[in-house]
Amino acid sequence: MSARPKILLLGEIDHAHKQWEALSEIGDLIKSQSTNRREFIEECKSGKLDGVVAAYRTLDSVRITGLIDEELVSVLPKTWKYLCHNGAGYDQIKPDTCSNRDPPLFVSNTPAAPDDATADTAIFLMLGALRNFNTSMAALRRGDFKGNPSPALGHDPEGKTLGILGMGGIGRNMKRKAEAFGMNIIYHNRRELASEMAGGAKYVSFEELLKTSDVLSLNLPLNNKTRHIISTEQLRRMKPSAVIVNTARGPVLDEAALVDALDQGVIAGAGLDVYEEEPKVHPGLVRNDKVVLLPHMGTWTSETQAKMECWVIDNIRSALTGKGLLSVINEQKDLGLDKEK
Numbered sequence: 331m332s333a334r335p336k337i338l339l340l341g342e343i344d345h346a347h348k349q350w351e352a353l354s355e356i357g358d359l360i361k362s363q364s365t366n367r368r369e370f371i372e373e374c375k376s377g378k379l380d381g382v383v384a385a386y387r388t389l390d391s392v393r394i395t396g397l398i399d400e401e402l403v404s405v406l407p408k409t410w411k412y413l414c415h416n417g418a419g420y421d422q423i424k425p426d427t428c429s430n431r432d433p434p435l436f437v438s439n440t441p442a443a444p445d446d447a448t449a450d451t452a453i454f455l456m457l458g459a460l461r462n463f464n465t466s467m468a469a470l471r472r473g474d475f476k477g478n479p480s481p482a483l484g485h486d487p488e489g490k491t492l493g494i495l496g497m498g499g500i501g502r503n504m505k506r507k508a509e510a511f512g513m514n515i516i517y518h519n520r521r522e523l524a525s526e527m528a529g530g531a532k533y534v535s536f537e538e539l540l541k542t543s544d545v546l547s548l549n550l551p552l553n554n555k556t557r558h559i560i561s562t563e564q565l566r567r568m569k570p571s572a573v574i575v576n577t578a579r580g581p582v583l584d585e586a587a588l589v590d591a592l593d594q595g596v597i598a599g600a601g602l603d604v605y606e607e608e609p610k611v612h613p614g615l616v617r618n619d620k621v622v623l624l625p626h627m628g629t630w631t632s633e634t635q636a637k638m639e640c641w642v643i644d645n646i647r648s649a650l651t652g653k654g655l656l657s658v659i660n661e662q663k664d665l666g667l668d669k670e671k
């Protein structure tokens with residue numbers, strides 16, 4: 331008789347408790363005892379995690395395991411086949427390392443679930459940066475109402491060009507919302523989208539996106555090709571009146587270069603939800619009135635968090651009942667379901 335699979339929780343479940351508990355119909359639910367990477371590696375080597383077939387992981391569980399890289403993957407028990415990540419972005423996980431392991435470690439993420447909340451956050455940051463709301467919001471709380479001198483006049487989104495870098499689910503969701511503000515939408519992506527997907531947004535070169543956007547929104551995943559895709563040189567090609575919005579991942583934008591560009595008036599403002607070394611925020615951004623800052627709140631709504639947690643659990647259930655992962659990451663799409671089973 332084969333042993334019941336173990337399902338490991340790395341991080342916390344905050345909403346989908348019932349759905350998580352219901353997984354006990356198909357496996358034993360266990361939690362890692364480790365509090366850091368060294369302990370986690372020891373836990374794996376000790377055999378305590380033998381029998382784990384699938385794991386639920388959160389973004390914050392990087393505190394327990396560190397990055398899912400070669401060193402880590404090499405100590406995972408061979409029984410462990412599925413790593414189900416809660417989040418759209420999975421830059422903490424090295425896809426090639428997982429694919430090349432024997433047997434492969436299949437990884438899923440939660441595409442689509444974060445789209446609305448993240449695009450809403452981008453719209454908030456865009457409006458905040460365009461309208462220059464940051465200074466007066468801070469002044470009011472200091473008891474100084476609008477502030478003295480009065481804040482510089484802001485700008486309407488109406489008639490402005492929104493350039494979307496990365497036209498995936500979040501980019502397309504933001505496009506639809508920005509259209510309601512009367513904006514013209516252009517985008518750049520690895521590939522031009524089919525016209526039904528682009529929905530009337532114009533595909534432009536990276537160069538044209540930089541040169542013509544009044545708002546540049548970063549909506550692309552972080553990987554080796556996109557790290558610092560926006561740095562000094564790219565910022566210099568933007569309009570001096572432009573604002574940049576980042577709800578993707580901090581390192582797609584060179585923060586030090588952004589601080590200099592804002593200080594020197596190379597661009598006009600920024601709205602940021604993500605940072606290069608979270609939870610650290612570059613002091614040059616904190617002191618700069620032209621920057622609207624949020625502490626990585628893109629998906630921070632109860633509806634979206636619940637949706638994302640359920641999505642991870644659905645992936646685990648599907649995989650453990652022989653149907654494969656529902657949303658295997660793009661890099662593993664051609665690894666094949668036959669290998670997965």
Ligand SMILES: O=CC(=O)O
Nearest residue numbers: 417418419444629
């Ligand atoms: O940061 C949030 C996500 O990747 O979904």
